Amino acid sequence: MFKQKRGLTQPDWIISLGIFLIYIAWFFIFVNPLIPPQRNMETGFQIIKTGLSEDIYETVYEIPIFFTENVTNDYEPIIIDQYMSVIKNDSVLSSSYSYFELNNEKFMFLENISSTSYSTLYWPLVDTTTQQPSSFKPIISGNTVSAQGMKTVFSDYKISTVNYFGKTRLFNYQLYSDSNLVGNQGFSDNVSLVAKYVNQGEYLNHTTFIFGKNPRMYNYVLSSDNREHTFGLTTALSNYTYYYVSASEFGNIDYDNDDCETFETNFIDFNNGASGVAFVFQEDVTFQFCNNNTNINLDMGFDVFNETRYDIMFHQGDESNVIGYPIEVKYGIKQGKKWASLPSIDLLGQKTYAQLKSDWNFPSMLDFNITFTSLNYEKSIGTGVPNDKIDIYVEELKSYILEPDLEVYNMSMSIKIW
Known part of the structure; x- marks a missing residue:
């Protein structure tokens, strides 16, 4: 039992x-x-922050530039030569401005130097030329380029005559290579911000740029055979009564007497008090002008091996409107900063939610939403935040974003996980 x-x-x-x-x-x-483990939420936030760090941030290099001369112009052309080689040498960086052009290893933009003597270059480049208003472009018709009252006629890919506010001011423009007239070969490239004409010679290449908003011609001379050559220029001016080289070298032009003046200078201006034209060089050149009964005949020259620039600047008023040129650009120290990139955020937003979770290895039992907000921008990625009464965990991150207007704004990132 x-x-x-x-x-x-x-x-x-x-x-x-x-x-x-x-x-x-x-x-x-x-x-x-029913009780989400805290460690799952912490893991989720860490995964998202790691993903954002890898996908939306970009190291952007900035470098300040300074304009040392006391010159005023709301749309001053700034040309930085050989910008790519400069970047590689880590001495300066290239970037964009609201209106800019990259052409033949030249970074060219317009700067309002009337209100600032300082600007900032960024790299990588942010191309915003598509936003450029048509009023910033030179008007091109056949071989004639018009800008701010200046009408330049080209022949054989070089300047022929210039009309300024209805009057012919410059004519008989001739270029010489080792005392021989240059040929007639070349090409033109009329792009968004500048008109470009290139005369290609056997020994020298001569390039002219004309910007919108400026009655000027920016010219570059370069040896085409890697040897030194002598560049010469002759032209004629009409209806100018005064010349100015410096505070100690100036005077009236007497058309009743044939006379010649010779200077070693990097600047000379001819005007009649109402308007004028200045010739500006990077360094001193031999410059001679002779007057006859009606015209001023100019003759100038310099040796060329490396690329050399000279500018022809038409202007209103007397020489006081152009004293101070050429503008010297000085650079500050390069700094690299890691900023959020608006294009990268937009690219991230093009992914499907499933693809995003897969790329980031985000836990399948959790969901998320990220909202990016700055002064001019707002975007959400992820899935929609539910209206149900469930626990939603939120973490706010602060950052900076470089937007297409090249201004840096505060940006918040609101991360929600449930």
Whole structure:
């Protein structure tokens, strides 16, 4: 009798233990998910922050530039030569401005130097030339380029005559290579910000740029055979009565007497008080002008091996409007900063939610939404935030974003996980 009773008790114990184990298992299956583990949320936030760091941030280099001369112009052309080689040498960097052009390894932009003597270059470049208003472009018709009252006629890919506010001011423009007239080969490239004409010679190449908003011609001379050559220029001016070289070298032009003046200078201006034209060089050149009964005949020259620039600047008023040229550009120290990139955020937003979760290895049992907000920009990626009464975990991040207007703005990133 005693043995039979013990046999009945053993199955009861086994059944009780089984029921207890089943209860524990169901507890973990059903009860535990109702309380999201804090470590899952922390992992989710860390995954998102790592993904954002890899996908939307870009190291942008900036360098300040300074304009040392006291010159005023709301749309001053600034030309930085050989910008790519400069970047590689880590001395300066190239960037964009609201209106800029990259041409033949030249970074060219317009700067309002009337209100500032300081600007900033950024790299990588941010191309915003498509936003350029048509009023910033020179008007091109056949071989004639018009800008701010100046109408320049080209022949054989070089300047021929210039009309300024209805009057012919410059004509008989001739270029020489080692005392020989240059040829008639070349090409033109009329792009968004500048008109470009290139005369290609056997020994010298001569390039002229004309910007919109400026009655000027920016000229570059370069040896085409890697040897030194002598560049010469002759032209004639009409109806100017005064010349100015410096505070100690100036005078009236007497058309009644044939006379010649010779200077070693990097600047000379001819005007009549109402308007004028200045010739500006990078360094001193031999410059001679002779007057006859009606015209002023100019003759100038310099040796060329490396690329050399000279400018012809028409202007209103007297020489006081151009004293201070050429403008010297000085550079500050390059700094690299890691900023959020608007194009990168937009690219991230083009991915599907499933693709984004997969790329970031985000936990399948969680969902997320990220909202980016700055002064001029707002965008959400992820899935929609539910309206149900569920626990939503939020973390706010602060950063900076470089927008297409080249201004750096504060940006917040609101990360929601549930």
